[in-house]
Amino acid sequence: MTITPGRTRTASRRTRRRGPAVPRHSLPPAVITAEPAYAPAPPPREPAEQAPPARSHRAPARRSYLRAAFVRCALYLGPLSVAAAAAEPLAEVPWPVPLATLLLGWAAAQALTCTGVSVARRSGPAAAARLVGGGFAAVAGLWCALVWIAPDTLVGPYRGLALVVGLGGLGTLATVTAALVTRAEAAIVVWSLPCWLLAASALAEPLIGRTAEVGLLLPAAIVVALVRAFQPVLLPGISGRRPRLSPAELRRGGGYLVIGASQAVLVGLVWQAGPSGSTAPFWLxxxxxxxxxxxxxxxxxxxxxxxxxxxxxxxxxxxxxxxxxxxxxxxxxxxxxxxxxxxxxxxxxxxxxxxxxxxxxxxxxxxxxxxxxxxxxxxxxxxxxxxxxxxxxxxxxxxxxxxxxxxxxxxxxxxxxxxxxxxxxxxxxxxxxxxxxxxxxxxxxx
Structure with missing residues (x-):
């Protein structure tokens, strides 16, 4: 679950200042036209000539909340499928490695989703994707530094494996975040199907035998979905400076950062406090x-x-x-x-x-x-x-x-x-x- 702020709160701010004051709840806030927001009312018509009342422009959105929830849940299956497919390498690294990856990635995802939605509203999906990419690039650099200086008791004897595991988790969360801020959830769900198939293959390994190809194909599947999520940045002809965040947006992003970090720490506490070797009762x-x-x-x-x-x-x-x-x-x-x-x-x-x-x-x-x-x-x-x-x-x-x-x-x-x-x-x-x-x-x- 990722917090996605509303996208229509400031859509009509400019148009609502053009006309005289009227009741506050008269027009949908998402309607933006070139004409003044409030025009004089036309003369009353006869009952036989009255047109049927206009439907709210937000009515289709109200009916589609179930579809939006379904698409988001399908999007969240991407990181879960990557974790299921990477069960074997995850078992070879100490528990602080996945927990630290979750802490860094989840906190960054919450903060960048909040600020990225605001940037996308003002400057388009390319600027929002650039913000998300820059944020996760900084987090990836921090992860590389932590793996470099951490003792073996925290990252294990194979630092390269810990580095790859962390970068894979951060890349998966970056894919989900970019999909949310650029409104490409459905497309990323389709491009995450290889991860789903690899997870199904890994879960079926006790029945069909060892599948060594999963470990080889999983990084490629993660990269494919990641490239598709940041497609607005990679397309030629789309450039421009990253818009600066306002103080209010920075404060809001900081609050979301605290929310994400606290949730990740709480997940780790409950996970480690549970019975050893039994994670299904906690996650189910x-x-x-x-x-x-x-x-x-x-x-x-x-x-x-x-x-x-x-x-x-x-x-x-x-x-x-x-x-x-x-x-x-x-x-x-x-x-x-x-x-x-x-x-x-x-x-x-x-x-x-x-x-x-x-x-x-x-x-x-x-x-x-x-x-x-x-x-x-x-x-x-x-x-x-x-x-x-x-x-x-x-x-x-x-x-x-x-x-x-x-x-x-x-x-x-x-x-x-x-x-x-x-x-x-x-x-x-x-x-x-x-x-x-x-x-x-x-x-x-x-």
């Missing part, structure tokens, strides 16, 4: 929750935007947003309820191994819910609150062993912190039902 509920939560967040943001067309005034719009928020909270409750139920059931099991497996399932379920709440708050321009909520669980989990409090172990502590964060996130979503107006948003209701 998280993977199952991603499509549902993507659709829920897409529905929520679409309904909030739709209220700008249907509401008569600010009070009506606020009532609409509160109703949408109430339904969204109801959709976010099942991960919390299931996670808490699994955590309580884990303490009733006699075997320690079974209890750890069930706790891993509880941690993955609660983690998916916390991610969804964080993404929802960030999509509603509550970036500071989202960053605080995302950073709280890893900080509390790291501080707990230093406090004179009884502890049941790293995994139970992590699950308890996730449950408390999930509950606090639900309360925050309820208390911040009204979207935060931004300085560049002409559709404020206050």
């Amino acid at each position: 509920p998280l993977l199952l929750a991603v499509p549902i939560l993507e659709a829920l967040i897409g529905w929520h943001t679409g309904q909030v935007e739709a209220g700008l067309d249907s509401a008569e005034d600010g009070a009506d719009y606020r009532r609409h947003v509160r109703s949408v928020t109430l339904i969204t909270i109801a959709g976010l409750l099942p991960p919390f309820a299931v996670g808490v139920a699994l955590a309580l059931a884990a303490y009733q099991l006699p075997a320690a191994t079974s209890s750890a497996v069930v706790l891993g399932l509880a941690g993955g379920t609660l983690l998916g819910g916390v991610f969804a709440i964080t993404y929802l708050l960030a999509a509603r321009s509550r970036t500071g609150i989202a960053a605080t909520l995302a950073a709280a669980p890893p900080l509390v989990t790291l501080v707990l062993p230093l406090l004179p409090l009884p502890s049941s172990g790293p995994l139970p502590d992590a699950v308890a912190v996730l449950a408390a964060t999930h509950l606090a996130g639900l309360l925050v979503v309820a208390l911040t039902a009204q979207p935060a107006p931004t300085a560049d948003d002409p559709r404020r209701t206050s």
Whole structure:
């Protein structure tokens, strides 16, 4: 799941200043014409001659949120398929290598997606892809430096293998980020099919025998998808300086950087706290929750935007947003309820191994819910609150062993912190039902 800010908040800022004041929710914000935004109303017609009411230009977008969520989930299968195909080399490097790759790549992906969408809105996909490419090039250089100076206990005896593993993971995340900011998700899904096939071949290796070709073809498949994602930069005749980011965009990108880094650290904590050699219980509920939560967040943001067309005034719009928020909270409750139920059931099991497996399932379920709440708050321009909520669980989990409090172990502590964060996130979503107006948003209701 990657946070993609809205793309229509400033589309009509210029046209809305040309005419006299009218009700704020009269026209869709994405409509831009060469004529004045508000023209005098025509004389009233007879009932028999009245034309049918015009449909909102955002109606097709509201109906397509499920398709958009499906395409994004298919896009996210690219990094997962690369990880599945590279299971053998991943097993040969110490655990800090994939964890550090996830930390650097996921944090960069969140920050560059946020800023890249703004750049693409102003200067086009080529400039956005150039920004993403430059950011990930810097991260790749940092990874090379870390592999060069890190001791063998962290990167293993084969530094070349650790270098290739990290660069492959960063390249895959760069592909996804470039696809999001240039709106080429569907095309990148098609170009990622070789990675899917290699992952299927690696997973079927116990049945069909050893497939040495997977390790040889995987780097080529990663490079092919990477080149297609950065096609706007590689095309001849497309040039220009990278636009400078405003202070507000830099602050927003910094908040997204904190969100991404905190999420990566939390994934690593739950992963390492789980039972040794058993990662399926941790990843399974998280993977199952991603499509549902993507659709829920897409529905929520679409309904909030739709209220700008249907509401008569600010009070009506606020009532609409509160109703949408109430339904969204109801959709976010099942991960919390299931996670808490699994955590309580884990303490009733006699075997320690079974209890750890069930706790891993509880941690993955609660983690998916916390991610969804964080993404929802960030999509509603509550970036500071989202960053605080995302950073709280890893900080509390790291501080707990230093406090004179009884502890049941790293995994139970992590699950308890996730449950408390999930509950606090639900309360925050309820208390911040009204979207935060931004300085560049002409559709404020206050």
